[in-house]
Every structure is written in structure tokens, then in C-alpha cells.
Amino acid sequence: xxxxxxxxxxxxxxxxxxxxxxASGRTFRSYSVGWFxxxxxxxxxxxxxxxxxxxxxxxxxxxxGRFTVSRDNAKNTVYLQMNSLKPxxxxxxxxxxxxxxxxxxxxxxxxxxxxxxTLVTVSS
Numbered sequence: 001x002x003x004x005x006x007x008x009x010x011x012x013x014x015x016x017x018x019x020x021x022x023a024s025g026r027t028f029r030s031y032s033v034g035w036f037x038x039x040x041x042x043x044x045x046x047x048x049x050x051x052x053x054x055x056x057x058x059x060x061x062x063x064x065g066r067f068t069v070s071r072d073n074a075k076n077t078v079y080l081q082m083n084s085l086k087p088x089x090x091x092x093x094x095x096x097x098x099x100x101x102x103x104x105x106x107x108x109x110x111x112x113x114x115x116x117x118t119l120v121t122v123s124s
Contacts, residue, residue: 001025008118019080021095029073037091049105092117
């Protein structure tokens, strides 16, 4: 499975962005997909994840109420809709694919494949 993240950019605080993670490979729809982010000087942290069929989602506390993760398996794409963005959301966002169940989605070590990352910059 190969992943490619896109959709990042520069946005003012309070604005919105939608990130996309496009996958190649027929087996993509059997993986759960997570979004992580890494700010300068910090570790990569979990943001949100969605199950293989889109039926289950999980969010970090920082993302709850502002971000929505979804997927369209017909398009081999997972989305992260980000609203009410804050300067502290500035980071490189990565998507990853995993086979683990819900409880393991927050652990980056459980992800088998990663996209290259897309930079989100939120200005104040």
C-alpha cells in the first residue's frame, strides 16, 4: 500500500482545510487509516483514525469537535476535514495505514505504511 497525503497549506486561524490521503493497492480498503501530525521539535502525535469501512472513528482530544475523518473506499481516499483551525495546529500531517483494532489506533508504532506528509500552517 502506498499513501499520498495532500491538501495542506497556509490558512488563518478559524479557517478550514481538507486533507486527502490517496492510496494505491487493492487491499487499501482492508486497512484502518489514521492521521498524525508532527510539529517542529515535537514527536508525531495521533489526530484521528477511521476503520476500514468508515463505521468507526476515533479522535485525539485536541481534534474533537473540530476535525472529521472519513473515507471513500471507491476512491481509495481518506479525508480529514479540519475546521476552526488554531495556530497550535501548525504541523506536518501524515496519514498511515494499520491493521490494528480501535484501541491501537493512537500508537504510531502500529502503522505499517505512511504517506509523505503535508504541511499545514495556521497563522494568528
